[in-house]
Amino acid sequence: MSELQTIHPLRVIPREEHNVSRREISPNALRVLYRLREAGFGAYLVGGAVRDLLVGGHPKDFDVATDATPEQVKQLFRNCRLIGRRFRLAHVVFGREIIEVATFRANADDGSGDRETHEGGRVLRDNVFGSIEDDAIRRDFTANALYYAIEDFSVRDYVGGFEDVRNRLMRLIGDPDTRYREDPVRMLRAVRLAAKLDFEIETATAEPIPRLAPLLSEAAPARLFEECLKLFLTGRAVASFEGLERHGLLDALFPESAAALQANRSGALRRMLIAGLRSTDARVANDEPVSPAFLFALLLWPAYCRSLAQLQQGGMHAAEAERRAADRVTVHQLNTIALPRRFSLPMQEIWLxxxxxxxxxxxxxxxxxxxxxxxxxxxxxxxxxxxxxxxxxxxxxxxxxxxxxxxxxxxxxxxxxxxxEAGANGAPRRRRRRRGGSAASGE
Known part of the structure; x- marks a missing residue:
């Protein structure tokens, strides 16, 4: 990681100046924090949980950062398993809840071979351990680099994240071009977190996104599928979609749907898509299930309509055109997002x-x-x-x-x-079927 911004002087925000309360923290996360402290290690609640608590949210996941190595964490907890090759982590398992424990990581290669980068700047492996200061400046956004200390209940800020949370800003740590090239999915995370928290993306953080959006093609399609579920199935689907549009990422994620939306001058396809995403948000708010198959049927419907219209204009019979359009859109989308068959097949059935x-x-x-x-x-x-x-x-x-x-x-x-429905002469009236069915007509 190069050209990271200079670390700010450590700011310690005492308990009386922030609203993070132990009552809002998972008891299992507290157990992990206290046991690590008792064993002589530094241990902090970190990342999204601290950020969400500061804005009055209710985190579902609680992550811990420590100077203990993964092997030392495993020695302290019998219910611990070590995972990951790219990033070695300790998972402390309490029934259905997993507390993720990460060792402080450095932001430079120590020559050990435990940090590996792609020639384009993308980080392939990062297991060089360091100090809490190192750990803070290698995180992605300032709002995610805040540490809650269990010994005095303070929040520790090394990168100016506390003020950014107060000002509701998503700001990258370091040079935005460099950080996006390290991990292009950070562009999606910026949009997703801004939508989730109702934050603005800071100007310098937003500027390179449209230009670097094509780098998402280097990300693993399976990872992009998971990121899409987070974007659209956590209650902020409309805001996420609008953020993708605004920052030029829709073309990179859903190229054929983006092209169809741009070509649809009446705006009918976009109205339907937004109505569907609004309905999805309502279902999430009411704790009702939303199928990924239905979600992707909605997101790829513009592409399906456009492909179907093109095939029918070429003279293909309606039923065959529908099947061909469904297959074509699905196969093309798989180049970007790994949509599992258990979702792609029901998606096609909804269309057909x-x-x-x-x-x-x-x-x-x-x-x-x-x-x-x-x-x-x-x-x-x-x-x-x-x-x-x-x-x-x-x-x-x-x-x-x-x-x-x-x-x-x-x-x-x-x-x-x-x-x-016989006519006056007793002959039955035959209903005329609309050529091409109704899948895309009027839209």
Whole structure:
């Protein structure tokens, strides 16, 4: 790590000047802190937990930083396991809760081979240990480099993070270009944390992001999948999406959807996407589950609509075009984000079921109602009203169909069948099917 900003003079914020309380800290984290102290080691609550407590939040994870090596931590705790090769860590396990304990790391290579960087500046391995001052300046954002000391209940600040938290600023420690090249995912973290905490990204920290966004292609697709879940499934999906747009990261994460949104002059696709993300935030706030399959069906819907329209304009039959568009969008997206099949297949089913909502034949209606993805696909259809009222009749029909007894629904469908809609000369009137179905029409 080069050109890190000069360390600030240590500022110790006493207990009476901050709001971090032991009552808000996990009892298991306190056990780890006290045992490390009793064994003669320095031990501090660090990172996101301290930051979140300072802004009145309720952290779910509590991390500890110490001058004890991972092997020394393991000797103190029978319920400890060592993990990681890139970053060796100790996990102290208390049932379902894991307290992560990290040894203070240095910001320079000591020649031991325990720090390895890519020629582009990306850190591949970092297990050179150092002092708490070293540890502070190698962290990513100033707000994440605050240490809560159990011996006097103070907060220790080596990089100006306390004031940045007060001012609600996300600021990188060191030269932004260098830090993003070390780990391009930091650009996503900046957006995610700013959205989560309602912070602004400091000007110098934000400036290189659009220019360096293509570096995300170097990140592991599996890691980007996990980062997307954090961006969109923690209750701040709308703010995260708007942050990705604002800082030029949407093109890097979802290139085909970004292109489709830019080409959709009416803004219908974006209205639907935002409505879906707003609904996702509401479900998270109510502790209701949100499927990653549904989330990615929403995020990649613009790409699917555009691909489907292109195939149909080329003369491909509607059903074949739908299948081909779904496969094409999924395969292309896998180059960036490793979407597991257990999510990509249900995502495609949600898309492919959309054109079946316009059909009213009795067998088709009952078959669709019995489909395992029916509810998710219907919820998706309902969201499409945010883009166009074209689907209002379909939504009304299927909402009512779910509430009716089977025999009553069958009678209603029989009464509406083409055979019952005979014209004046007794010949049945045939319903005209819209060419290309309804998957992308009007959107």
């Amino acid at each position: 079921l959309q054109s079946r909502f316009s059909l009213r034949q009795r067998k088709r209606v009952f078959r669709l109602l019995a489909h395992p993805r029916f509810r998710a696909a219907f919820d998706f259809l309902n969201l499409r009203l945010a883009a166009s009222n074209e689907h209002a009749d379909d939504v009304a029909f299927w909402r009512e169909a779910q509430t009716q007894p089977g025999d009553a629904l069958a009678v209603q469908l029989d009464a509406q069948s083409p055979a019952a």
